[in-house]
Amino acid sequence: xxxxxxxxxxxxxxxxxxxxxxxxxxxxxxxxxxxxxxxxxxxxxxxxxxxxxxxxxxxxxxxxxxxxxxxxxxxxxxxxxxxxxxxxxxxxxxxxxxxxxxxxxxxxxxxxxxxxxxxxxxxxxxxxxxxxxxxxxxxxxxxxxxxxxxxxxxxxxxxxxxxx
Numbered sequence: 323x324x325x326x327x328x329x330x331x332x333x334x335x336x337x338x339x340x341x342x343x344x345x346x347x348x349x350x351x352x353x354x355x356x357x358x359x360x361x362x363x364x365x366x367x368x369x370x371x372x373x374x375x376x377x378x379x380x381x382x383x384x385x386x387x388x389x390x391x392x393x394x395x396x397x398x399x400x401x402x403x404x405x406x407x408x409x410x411x412x413x414x415x416x417x418x419x420x421x422x423x424x425x426x427x428x429x430x431x432x433x434x435x436x437x438x439x440x441x442x443x444x445x446x447x448x449x450x451x452x453x454x455x456x457x458x459x460x461x462x463x464x465x466x467x468x469x470x471x472x473x474x475x476x477x478x479x480x481x482x483x484x485x486x
Contacts, residue, residue: 325420329474330366339441351448380415390424392406395404406441406443433486440484440486444479446465452482458484462481465478466478466481
């Protein structure tokens with residue numbers, strides 16, 4: 323699938339929030355309990371301020387099919403060489419290699435910024451994401467068990483790390 327990476331901007335707000343809200347409603351991959359209004363998009367943008375954040379746009383149909391971003395792991399300069407990585411691909415476009423394209427793009431950007439470690443925070447129920455990250459040389463650095471409650475069940479957060 324042919325995609326281009328566009329810097330996330332206000333023009334992507336509606337489509338990105340639709341993608342994010344799909345994952346909020348359908349499982350624990352996105353942590354909020356309830357769908358979020360479009361105004362939440364400003365918080366997504368703020369989270370990655372000073373870091374790369376992209377909308378994935380399909381060349382074929384000119385629509386947003388996902389988004390990806392880096393954000394600081396911790397605001398203290400002590401941790402400036404570590405970033406969190408996030409990506410969400412529209413459900414109908416998963417399994418087409420877009421996650422890998424996001425990872426490679428963000429990894430390249432991170433290296434250029436002097437970032438040496440990437441951290442992914444993944445729901446313990448998101449087996450596909452855990453396996454994807456393992457396949458791409460992330461390792462499980464730790465897990466906080468049963469710390470979230472969504473859909474009346476507990477789930478944990480798996481921390482995966484990759485040195486780049």
